[in-house]
Amino acid sequence: MASVSINQVTKQFGAVSVIRGANLHVEDGELVVFVGPSGCGKSTLLRMIAGLEDISSGDIHIGDTMVNDIEPGDRGVAMVFQSYALYPHMSVQQNMSFGLRMNGNEKADTERRVQTAAKVLQLKPLLARLPKQLSGGQRQRVAIGRAIVREPQVFLFDEPLSNLDAELRVQMRVEIARLHKELQATMIYVTHDQTEAMTLADRIVVLRDGLIEQVGSPLELYHNPANAFVAGFIGSPRINFFTGVATEYAEGHQLVQLSGRGSAVAKVATTEALPSGTLIKVGVRPEHFEIGGACGFPIKVDVVEQLGSVSYLYADTTSEYPLIVARQDDGDHRSDELTISIRAGKALLFGADGNRLR
Numbered sequence: 001m002a003s004v005s006i007n008q009v010t011k012q013f014g015a016v017s018v019i020r021g022a023n024l025h026v027e028d029g030e031l032v033v034f035v036g037p038s039g040c041g042k043s044t045l046l047r048m049i050a051g052l053e054d055i056s057s058g059d060i061h062i063g064d065t066m067v068n069d070i071e072p073g074d075r076g077v078a079m080v081f082q083s084y085a086l087y088p089h090m091s092v093q094q095n096m097s098f099g100l101r102m103n104g105n106e107k108a109d110t111e112r113r114v115q116t117a118a119k120v121l122q123l124k125p126l127l128a129r130l131p132k133q134l135s136g137g138q139r140q141r142v143a144i145g146r147a148i149v150r151e152p153q154v155f156l157f158d159e160p161l162s163n164l165d166a167e168l169r170v171q172m173r174v175e176i177a178r179l180h181k182e183l184q185a186t187m188i189y190v191t192h193d194q195t196e197a198m199t200l201a202d203r204i205v206v207l208r209d210g211l212i213e214q215v216g217s218p219l220e221l222y223h224n225p226a227n228a229f230v231a232g233f234i235g236s237p238r239i240n241f242f243t244g245v246a247t248e249y250a251e252g253h254q255l256v257q258l259s260g261r262g263s264a265v266a267k268v269a270t271t272e273a274l275p276s277g278t279l280i281k282v283g284v285r286p287e288h289f290e291i292g293g294a295c296g297f298p299i300k301v302d303v304v305e306q307l308g309s310v311s312y313l314y315a316d317t318t319s320e321y322p323l324i325v326a327r328q329d330d331g332d333h334r335s336d337e338l339t340i341s342i343r344a345g346k347a348l349l350f351g352a353d354g355n356r357l358r
């Protein structure tokens with residue numbers, strides 16, 4: 001296995017800058033997930049590592065080797081795509097061994113590799129089947145098996161689970177996590193699904209418009225987002241945003257008067273006092289509200305999602321961004337009128353430019 005280093009990498013398609021100076025070091029054996037909205041450039045960055053797209057400037061190293069001018073097949077990477085692209089007339093065994101045979105790999109070694117991959121992926125009973133005799137999840141396992149038999153330095157996954165239904169996606173997610181542990185492989189994984197990113201990643205790379213916004217462990221990004229974009233992208237259900245005005249500062253806490261919420265005040269932990277009157281944005285995760293409280297504001301619950309261990313109460317559902325409040329019980333709160341307040345020290349502060357104020 002090998003590390004991957006991306007240094008000042010850019011990508012232009014004609015006049016359009018799709019990747020605008022990316023820097024990232026993926027450790028040997030690490031599982032890094034690229035996440036971000038559609039069109040932010042995550043697939044392009046992955047394809048540049050694979051060698052399927054040229055690099056406009058900068059360089060990419062796999063291990064100690066600069067791979068900018070190395071052919072995809074010689075980079076020691078194996079890629080798994082969203083469309084599994086199996087050969088329909090070949091058995092599972094043949095699909096997995098085909099690439100190796102074409103490269104003139106010795107028969108006994110090819111067989112050994114296929115058997116090892118089939119064992120890891122629990123495909124042994126299916127080796128003689130044709131792709132049409134497999135479920136979607138099994139087909140994707142074969143596609144992953146085809147990558148494993150190549151014994152690559154780095155695995156690259158481009159939205160490998162997006163063609164599967166929700167239940168299978170969860171199953172395969174667990175399987176990929178197990179595979180990563182078992183193979184101790186370097187893996188780079190692209191998805192637009194933040195839940196997939198949170199559950200799989202050692203570290204998540206959040207991209208927006210061709211720029212890396214933040215790199216960190218899932219919980220670092222959740223608890224300490226660098227800006228409002230990352231805060232809004234990571235976390236499900238999503239964070240709530242309020243606008244407000246800084247008032248007093250006392251004992252490590254900034255008080256913020258929330259706009260349009262009566263006399264409601266958020267008490268936010270920060271290291272520095274803001275000038276009184278500064279316009280700011282306050283981010284509150286659904287679990288960081290409490291019912292009642294002296295400095296709260298009233299809401300009317302429109303919709304309740306009961307998930308068993310937690311209920312999500314939705315208010316203001318006619319607005320673009322409904323308010324989402326988590327509640328740790330399973331009572332039916334539909335059409336409840338409640339006062340909620342923000343737990344002291346739990347909200348996140350952002351400046352007018354969206355950057356985090358700490």
Ligand SMILES: Nc1ncnc2c1ncn2[C@@H]1O[C@H](COP(=O)(O)OP(=O)(O)OP(=O)(O)O)[C@@H](O)[C@H]1O
Pocket residue numbers: 013018036037038039040041042043044045192
């Ligand atoms: N061959 C190409 N020529 C011109 N523009 C391209 C080309 N390939 C990608 N783009 C553009 O580059 C941008 C990034 O595309 P990319 O596929 O990397 O995004 P993504 O983050 O993977 O999105 P998605 O989640 O929708 O797959 C998009 O605006 C896309 O339209």
